[in-house]
Amino acid sequence: MPYSHLFQEGNIGACRLRNRVIMPLYPTKYPTDSRVNDRMLAFYRERAGGGVAMIVLDGFCLDYPSLYKGRNELRADGPSYIEGIKELLKVIHGEGAKAFMHLNYPKERMSDTEVSGAKQKGDKWVLPLANNMTSEEAYAIIDTMAKGASKAKELGYDGVEIQASYGDLISQLLSPLTNRRTDEFGGPPENRARFLIDLIKWVKEAAGNDFPVMLKLVCDEFVPGGVTVKDSIETIRMAVSAGADAILANAGNKSTKNMTIPSHYTPPGALVNIAAEIKKAVDIPVIAIGKINTPESANEIIGEGKADFAAMARALVADPRLPQKALEGRREEIRGCIYCLQDCAQSGVPGFGRGCTVNPFAGQEYLSEIRTAEKKKKIAIIGGGPAGMQAALIASQRGHEVKLYERKDTLGGQFLFAAMAPFKDEVSELLRYLNYMLSISNVNVVLNTAAGVHEIAALGPDAVILATGSRSRMPDIPGADLDFVHDVREVYESSVLMPYLHSPGRRIVILGGGDIGCETADMLAGEGRDITIVEILPDALSKTKDIPKEDLLKRLKRGNVKIMTETEAVSIEPGKVRIKDKGGNLSFLPADSVIVSIGIVSENFLSQPLKEKIPEVYAIGDAAEPGNVGTALRSALKAALSV
Numbered sequence: 001m002p003y004s005h006l007f008q009e010g011n012i013g014a015c016r017l018r019n020r021v022i023m024p025l026y027p028t029k030y031p032t033d034s035r036v037n038d039r040m041l042a043f044y045r046e047r048a049g050g051g052v053a054m055i056v057l058d059g060f061c062l063d064y065p066s067l068y069k070g071r072n073e074l075r076a077d078g079p080s081y082i083e084g085i086k087e088l089l090k091v092i093h094g095e096g097a098k099a100f101m102h103l104n105y106p107k108e109r110m111s112d113t114e115v116s117g118a119k120q121k122g123d124k125w126v127l128p129l130a131n132n133m134t135s136e137e138a139y140a141i142i143d144t145m146a147k148g149a150s151k152a153k154e155l156g157y158d159g160v161e162i163q164a165s166y167g168d169l170i171s172q173l174l175s176p177l178t179n180r181r182t183d184e185f186g187g188p189p190e191n192r193a194r195f196l197i198d199l200i201k202w203v204k205e206a207a208g209n210d211f212p213v214m215l216k217l218v219c220d221e222f223v224p225g226g227v228t229v230k231d232s233i234e235t236i237r238m239a240v241s242a243g244a245d246a247i248l249a250n251a252g253n254k255s256t257k258n259m260t261i262p263s264h265y266t267p268p269g270a271l272v273n274i275a276a277e278i279k280k281a282v283d284i285p286v287i288a289i290g291k292i293n294t295p296e297s298a299n300e301i302i303g304e305g306k307a308d309f310a311a312m313a314r315a316l317v318a319d320p321r322l323p324q325k326a327l328e329g330r331r332e333e334i335r336g337c338i339y340c341l342q343d344c345a346q347s348g349v350p351g352f353g354r355g356c357t358v359n360p361f362a363g364q365e366y367l368s369e370i371r372t373a374e375k376k377k378k379i380a381i382i383g384g385g386p387a388g389m390q391a392a393l394i395a396s397q398r399g400h401e402v403k404l405y406e407r408k409d410t411l412g413g414q415f416l417f418a419a420m421a422p423f424k425d426e427v428s429e430l431l432r433y434l435n436y437m438l439s440i441s442n443v444n445v446v447l448n449t450a451a452g453v454h455e456i457a458a459l460g461p462d463a464v465i466l467a468t469g470s471r472s473r474m475p476d477i478p479g480a481d482l483d484f485v486h487d488v489r490e491v492y493e494s495s496v497l498m499p500y501l502h503s504p505g506r507r508i509v510i511l512g513g514g515d516i517g518c519e520t521a522d523m524l525a526g527e528g529r530d531i532t533i534v535e536i537l538p539d540a541l542s543k544t545k546d547i548p549k550e551d552l553l554k555r556l557k558r559g560n561v562k563i564m565t566e567t568e569a570v571s572i573e574p575g576k577v578r579i580k581d582k583g584g585n586l587s588f589l590p591a592d593s594v595i596v597s598i599g600i601v602s603e604n605f606l607s608q609p610l611k612e613k614i615p616e617v618y619a620i621g622d623a624a625e626p627g628n629v630g631t632a633l634r635s636a637l638k639a640a641l642s643v
Helices: 038-049 079-094 135-155 169-174 194-207 229-242 254-260 272-281 295-303 314-318 322-327 386-397 413-420 425-439 453-459 488-493 497-501 515-524 546-558 607-611 629-642
Strands: 010-012 015-017 021-023 054-057 098-103 108-111 119-121 124-128 159-164 213-218 246-250 286-288 309-311 378-382 401-405 444-446 463-466 470-472 485-487 507-511 530-534 562-564 567-573 576-581 586-590 593-596 600-602 616-619
Touching: 038 054, 038 079, 079 098, 079 135, 098 135, 135 159, 135 194, 159 169, 159 194, 169 194, 194 213, 194 229, 213 229, 229 246, 229 272, 246 272, 254 546, 272 286, 295 309, 295 322, 314 322, 378 386, 378 453, 386 401, 386 413, 386 425, 386 463, 386 629, 413 425, 413 488, 453 607, 463 607, 463 629, 485 488, 488 515, 488 593, 507 515, 507 586, 515 530, 515 546, 530 567, 530 586, 607 616
Parallel strands: 021 054, 021 309, 054 098, 098 159, 159 213, 213 246, 246 286, 286 309, 378 401, 378 463, 401 444, 463 616, 485 593, 507 530, 507 593, 530 562
Antiparallel strands: 010 015, 108 124, 119 124, 470 600, 567 576, 576 586
16 A cells, blocks of 8 residues: 555554544634534535544634634634534534644733733733743633543544643743743743643542543744753653644744744754654653645654644645545646745735635635536637646536646646755646646647737637736836846746856846745855845735744845835936935936846737637736735636636
8 A cells, every 4th residue: 555654554542543634733624603613614525525533623612702813713602502513513523533632821811901911012001921820820720721631522523732832821831941931830841731630630630531622732842942852752741641642843933933833944854853852751642743745744743653643734735635635646746835835824815815826716615516518618828837727627627628828848837947046846746637637638738829800810719718827026126127237037947048147246226025036045045145135115024924924034034135115116227226215316326137027917909809809818826816825826727617
């Protein structure tokens, strides 16, 4: 059997699991009125049905209304709320998977009035609990959490996961960096662990010894003076004595969150060695986590004895059928995560919420079932970038006759260059997946063909999908047409510019501090170059999610790249760029070359002429509206389901 280690059954306490793949907590934030809705049901049905052994679900409000965090948090304090939770558990169990509840408590308390030890935040007062709660309050919180675990058992959850990582309340108490208490919850390691150990005992008393308790533990904070693996082993030994059934070996804190939520700058399996050290020291199951992104790596981790289970979160958002495809020998059909964090982190996509850059179905499974078309049509798709490729696949799966035209000799469009920036090799995974799926589909791919209005009309298609992409926007300032001014895409697609830039000592000015401009600066930094980014907004990387943004800014700083914000280029002259700061002051930047990365403009000039000849015309991706690849793929999905 392929991946034989990964597909062994296993146990966490009394809970029998069908294999060794766990989906750790991924807070979808999909509830809109604190109830389970169709969006949540479909999202988790797809992942449970995809073969994962167990899913950790976000917890419900433990004490309404005192601990209520808002409408995106589930409630369990009334029949209408409980009914939805039971339906969600029924869906997950019906697909053969188990469900644990994430058990956590807010790390701070909000007040409308001033409270001793609190800090003002807007019109509220915020009291961090770790060092400000009394001993009596600490035990009251433990009691509330234990009752929450008992409630979870009553509702049908298969176990709970105690959150003791990521800078939340319990991890703050565990850390010598943040715990400043002088009572029984502070000082030596056994005191700092007391809250956690007592909580495990109380949960077992409230929910029963047969109700599994998994501990999500900060095993290394990666900062001087913080929790180390040695510290965590001692904590785990105490936790095992108290009744803990498994350890999810997490790491990092709020200042090292790039290790907790890895981006493309973090190497795969970054925390696996921590799990391996823990496993050597304890006898209960250990779960490895941290950018375990392929079935091969997960199988290897289990096979080499580094952990008993592998936790995969974003990999299962990108492809919920990953375990099933691996088990069935369909490895090439797995859609790999590219760890961009663009659509899945923080609040996700404006107006949409959390989704996935490479998986347009994620978060809208309930609206996006691929059904055979009632009327089979002849469809022409113009443009072979990711949007055109995705639209072609879905339209073909619906039974349409699809012909995909690409003017170049390779599919991929501008996304071919995305993997060229430092640490972005994983980006190429999307095109690998799309190319493979096209190769086993019925789509007729026509390369080296710039299909125009007359050529398309002559085919007599029933519908046309325009995926013609975009072009770079050039600044409307004097000198923008000088020979040493280059569209940023030339840096990636032209062999003419590269030798020029490879000469040391070049003075380069990059207009635009978005992700492409900054990644280009990162790629070109070094070799004696003097690079300056000019950005008109108050911040560079304004649309980039926090974790990759922080990593890239650190890299730019190490590369001595200067970033000038709230600054505008007003003209370009031979050897220099005239700039204006927010105060209106003018100055010059010396420049041997200027690279322009100030945005893109849709290429949809075929739209109107085609609408005069073809019954249905859809524009998708950048041709419809400039955005990232996630937006492009979702627009492709919508068009392909509509045609």
